[in-house]
Amino acid sequence: MKKRTMYFRMVTSSLVRRRSRMVIALLAIVIGATILSGLVTIYYDIPRQMGQEFRAYGANLIIIPSGSERLNDGQIDAAAEFLPDGDTVGVTPYRYETIKINEQPFMIAGTDLAEARKTSPYWFVAGEWPRAGGEALIGQEVAERIRLAEGSGFTVTGTDSKGESISRDFTVSGIVQTGGTEEAFVFTSREDLDELMGDSGRIDVVECSVSASGTELEEIAARIEANVADASSRLVKRVTQSEGAVLTKLQSLIWLVTIIVLLLTMICVATTMMAVVTERRKEIGLKKALGAADRSIVNEFLGEGLLLGVLGGVLGVALGFAFAQTISMHVFVRSISFQPALIPVTLAVSVLITGLACLIPVRRATEVDPAIVLRGE
């Protein structure tokens, strides 16, 4: 029989036949590995999960003209090419014009109302979103100034792009409340506004809502800026910075919890291994009396510890994913994606933590006096 075979037989027999004590150490490692694997899975998935949640706060990227000319649909289509397919929540173009209602000046915005609903989910609309031509949403402030309610009719007057007088009747389908500047606007479809003002296809700003991290957004903005002529792209700092701050804090918290759990695991394993060494002083003394070198004693105890680390790591990977999945389903109501790279990482960390935890107990083991076996203690 090879020495290595006997070594594995001794190490595995010690674990299998003395499982009551070792189960405590194994449990500690499994818990540590589960928390590590689970929380790191969440750590990597949080930007994706939270990105979806943050989209409720509105657009995080805008495209505006870089020169004096307004944007057109061709530029918008070109810019949309640089937005990620699955992660783009909405792309909403706006055309702004000045009009009068009851001789009072207001801003009217012509937009893609279906897209606006996606990019601005935080808008509270009392009534309905416009469904047909001639319908408009009016801001709360507009409604109060000219005393309009849902279903009321009003006439928009002004001058078109050629300087000619215009006039058109609209019906209020709903009143927008946002707590922001939107309450001073009238919103209608681009088609209605183009028809009213002439010079169709002109766009002043495009609001984009994209589920991506701050860095990814900056890259997207840079690509649009570089590739779309006469268009400039910027991040909505108010949204992206608060997203980034929240994510950074969450991820720091996850690291902190993970490190604390790993330290606790190490302490638990070290304590258990110390108890094991104390419990097995006679056995260690016997082995030394039989001629075992300190290196052999170290190898045997480290072997037991590392085998526990591997076992705990394997169980931790599986349980960690289940743990992360459960948290994700309860908190985000979405499933989480498995990170294959976490298998070697969890195993390596489990083995490392166990190895470190065994250092002091193993050193203590080598200090056992072989004469203990003759003293009948």
Added chain:
Amino acid sequence: MNLLELNDISKIYGNVKALNRIDLTVEQGEWLAIMGPSGSGKTTMMNIIGCMDKPTSGTVLLDGINISTENSKSLTAIRRDKIGLIFQQFHLINYLTAVENVMVAQYYHSMPSEKEALEALERVGLLGRAKHLPSQLSGGEQQRVCIARALINYPRLILADEPTGNLDELNENIVLDIFKQLHRDGSTIIVVTHDPEVAEDAQRTVVLEHGLITKIKENERRGLS
């Protein structure tokens, strides 16, 4: 030819002289018994002969090597190569089977061989119990496994500490018969015992009291009955 020579050895712990200027020689193939009351210095002498301790003064020659000046690492190697230890409390590893317990001594010495370990168990009449754990063996059987483990590396000296101290009469006789056979085969044996009957089977009995050899007796049975 002397296998072991203790020349003027003393061992002092604080103010206590555990051994006081002891001189003793043991010949190759001799069976020696060491007797004495508790605190007489028997265990201290066993530790020194078994390379687990060093004398405060004096020299100990084992198989021509002065073990009183060797460092701990060398003493471990000497113990592994030249000494077979048998204990009163057997000291088997409880999670290994009988044959694995024998193989452990081979593992630390050279190369484990299950075949040789089984042959050693056969010599002590335990071949049928080779796959049993210590908890499944009687005291006498555990002691025989301990003897098989001590013999497996063909040691120059067998050092037994109260080998029958925990055994009933039947098992005591079985163990002593094995010792007699080993002696006939030429093994050098040193047995520490309280039991005069066990000491009588040795060729010589050395009596220790207060760290001094007070008596050396040649036995009538001379270890060959």
